[in-house]
Amino acid sequence: MTPPQDSLLNWQEMDAAPEPGTRLCSLDALDASGAKGVDFENGDKRFSLFLVATENSGPCAYVNQCPHAGTPLEIFPDRFLTRERDAIVCASHGARFRIEDGLCISGPCAGKRLTKIPIETIGSNAHIARDQTNRGSK
Numbered sequence: 644m645t646p647p648q649d650s651l652l653n654w655q656e657m658d659a660a661p662e663p664g665t666r667l668c669s670l671d672a673l674d675a676s677g678a679k680g681v682d683f684e685n686g687d688k689r690f691s692l693f694l695v696a697t698e699n700s701g702p703c704a705y706v707n708q709c710p711h712a713g714t715p716l717e718i719f720p721d722r723f724l725t726r727e728r729d730a731i732v733c734a735s736h737g738a739r740f741r742i743e744d745g746l747c748i749s750g751p752c753a754g755k756r757l758t759k760i761p762i763e764t765i766g767s768n769a770h771i772a773r774d775q776t777n778r779g780s781k
C-alpha cells in the first residue's frame with residue numbers, strides 16, 4: 644500500500660490491484676456485517692478493498708485505506724460499519740464516511756474521500772467492473 648493521500652488514489656496502478664472482471668465475493672458474503680473485506684496478493688505485495696451494502700442499490704467498493712493515516716479501516720474482519728450500519732468507520736481514529744460515496748463526514752480527515760472502485764454484479768457475485776471508464780458504475 645502507498646502512503647496516505649490528499650487526493651483519490653489511482654487504485655489500478657497500486658501493487659497487486661485486481662484486473663477488471665475479477666470476482667470479489669458472493670453477495671451473500673455481505674449479509675453478516677453489511678460489508679466484506681477482500682485481499683489480493685502478488686508476491687509480497689498486497690491490495691485490500693472492501694465492499695459495503697447500500698440501502699437502495701447493490702454493493703459498492705472502496706480501497707481499504709483511510710485517507711487520514713493510510714491504514715486499513717478495520718481491526719476485526721469485515722467490520723467496516725458503525726453499529727447502526729449508517730456509515731463506514733475507521734477503527735484507528737474514528738473517521739466516518741458516507742456509504743454511498745466515501746466522503747468523510749467527521750473525524751481527522753473530514754472532507755476527504757475513500758477511493759471508490761467501480762464494481763458490477765454478475766449473477767449472485769460482485770466483480771470488479773469490466774468497464775472501468777463507466778463512471779456510472781457502482
Ligand code: FES
Pocket residue numbers: 709710711712713714733734735736737738750751752
Ligand atoms: S487512520 Fe483512519 S481515522 Fe486515522
